[in-house]
Amino acid sequence: MNESELLDAHRQELRRGTVVLACLLALRTPGYGYGLLKTLESAGIPSDANTIYPLLRRLEERGLLESEWDTSESRPRKFYRTSERGAALAAQLLIEMNQLDAALRELNEGVPKGGSS
């Protein structure tokens, strides 16, 4: 595995957990599959169609998203919206995310958290 493959593999792993949070946050404004893909991409969290579409169904099954078909246009689209439960979970995850970010920052700067050694 060369350097760029290694980076790709680890970057993908790092992002995997954040895609759920990104979807829940982005879909506080209702959106459909392909539109969400584009939203995430322009927000700097590119993801694959074959990851996002199954994820949307799973999140809906767990009651974190709600869906509704919009058939008013020539192409019918399934719109997803973050449910109350989903929004609450997203808020929690966001706190976790910030804590992780802070912890990694501290590790990187070499300041031990307890300061005992």
Add this chain to the structure above:
Amino acid sequence: MTDNSLTARYLAAVLRHIPERQRADVERELRSSIGDAIDDRVAAGEGMTEAERSTLEGLGDPARLAASLTGKPMYLVGPELFPTYRQLLTLLLSVVVPIVGIVMGVLELVNQGTIGDAIVTGGGAALNVAVHLSFWITLVFAVAERVDSTRKATEQATGGPWKLEDLPKVPSNRITIGEMAGEVFTLLFTIGGLIVLQNLTWTDAATGQVLPLLEPALVNFWLPALVVVLAALVVFHLVVYTVGRWTMPLAVAHTILELAFALPVAYLALNGMLVNPAFAAAIGYPPLAEGDGPVMLILAAGVVIVTAWEIFDGFRRARRSAVATVAGTA
């Protein structure tokens, strides 16, 4: 007219794996998502055909996409059940298969079969049982993987979730002097027994004849040969003690020596070449000297079973000591 575009073919390939009640919804959504992606690519300047191709390629293998859309696993036995599955399969294969093979082989011998017949029958039965066991256990676990309540039941039935108490003791790989002495004394005792048997005689009260118990012809070749093999086994156990532990090459050498003892004994027993026929006739029990008599069949089967166990034990010890070496205990 049937729509035979790549998109239609792709959708059909995905939907084949989607349960009926979800199919319409998945089709409608996926169709509009693909349409959106193609439109977007065309708007960015790609040709229609190209846009369709790269969109569908981006979605990847339809079976895989269907599996992740429905949340169905793409494997037979998943990581949660796999350790139990492997444990159960290994246990049953290593216990049931040899037992069935040996029992069927011995039954063949009892039914007047030759050694060759016994090997074919025993081996065939063992293979048959191995295939059946593997298939049915895999099937049960594959079903359990897919039915949540069955999965819980399977986990419970096979010992529940892993506990700290399940940890086996770290095997000690150093052979003790006691173990070595036990093996050596057993062998020396057997050698002594053979020599005593060779010289035992029985005096017929009626005729006053002195009859050797063992077949006299054995003394010329087979008895000395067996004593040599047993002596080699004594040396072998001393070597194992010097090395300190069983290794795979030692287990292989052990197998050869064990077979060099067991096969001739079984051969002699099954051909009625062990006991002096005159002695058997004199004590009024001729089957003692007959190759297809019950006594010799039981003797041959006993030797084969004990030897099979000894060989298995050698490999088991070699494996254990390899594990213990890795675990870092001496």
